[in-house]
Amino acid sequence: MEATPDTLLFLVTYREYVAGAGLPPDHANENFVYYAAPVGKLMRATKITFNPKGELFAVRGADVFSGHLPLSPGEEWFTDDRKVGTAEWGNYKFLLFDPQGELYAVTNQGDLFKGPAPTDKALPWKYHTGILMGSGNWNSLRALFFDPKGILYAVRSDGKLIRRSPPTGLQDNWFATAQQVGKDNWYQLTHFIAFSPEGELWCASKIVSLEPQALATQKTFTNSSGQPHKYSFSVSKEITTTSTFSHDQSYTVSTKSEITFSAGIPSILETEWKISINTSTTRTWNFTETNTITTSFSATTDVTLAPNTSLCMQAFVTKGVMEIPYRARVRSYLGYEFTIEGVYKGATVFNLTVKQTDCKSLASTSASRAGLI
Secondary structure: OOOOOOOOEEEEOOOOOEEEEEOOOOOOOOOHHHHOEEEEEOOOOOEEEEOOOOOEEEEEOOEEEEEOOOOOOOOEOOOHHHEEEOOOHHHEEEEEEOOOOOEEEEEOOOOEEEEOOOOOOOOOHHHHOOEEEEOOOHHHOOEEEEOOOOOEEEEOOOOOEEEEOOOOOOOOOHHHHOEEEOOOOHHHHEOEEEEOOOOOEEEEOEEEEEEEEEOOOOEEEEEOOOOOEEEEEEEEEEEEEEEEEEEOOOOOOOOOOOOEEEEEEEEEEOOOOEEEEEEEEEEEEEOOOOEEEEEEEEEEEEEEEOOOEEEEEEEEEEEEEEEEEEEEEEEOOOOOEEEEEEEEEEEEEEEEEEEEEOHHHHHHHHHHHOOOO
16 A cells, blocks of 8 residues: 555554554554554543544543544543533444545444534434434444445445445435445454545454463462472473464365465464564465464473462463454466465464462462353
């Protein structure tokens, strides 16, 4: 993507709600999270959108706020003077602007409204300026967004991407007349999906789950003597994870065929909990069979126990499951070239930690992780 000087990519980190902005990345090896300039904090923001003038609209709780981008890295953006709506805004699944600055909103009950952006927090937007444009199943969508020309796009619950001009009223059956675009696997791209001002479509894959996984059973240390005693806790284990490549139904592979290729290894960054491709280490992937990766973990921790005390220790790693859309250009033995699209589904393990606590507390934690309590 060749961004114009006015094009900025905006993000909010997953845990700390730190907002950042910068020029969009040009290639996969750029780590946007690290070079984006921190511009403030959007604590507990649940929905974020921009109008065509670049004004930020964000929902926190039941209230909506608007204003220019924060400028100070430590600035808390949600202030009372920026509040432009109350009470109703936690009930919307989607908020988006068309290129003319009209606000479109989908309620959790499935109704679509449009109207001027809210400016007065004392007036309920849906009843004062919002116009009902559609009803029924708009809340079933996975994504809803405009392109720069004002065409409305949506990703349905079955993964199909559809588009059409916005509905003109309740009698306009938008879903029946919208046209499908591309294949059926857009569901996996809705973690973030939007058009840039230049008309480029940007999408992001997602982390399906993050769960702690015990490396071994807990170990109990007991000092029955009358003197402090030093103990050493060690763990060493290998964990094998699997991954597969699904592909669209228009492409078939003979059961006797095998397709392999070399590429980086997908992983999850511990600092930002985002998917990254580790290009410093490559491996050979099998496109038609299940792939396996074995990761080794080891750690040693020394502890000193007071007289007549006990301590339980256990090692954990984090297991993350990822779904990453891909597009591959394949050349056959006869020289024919064709494109394959699908989803990479795989797991990664990382973030080795050793926890120590009283035995009762650790046992309860382990049982909870196993779904016993």
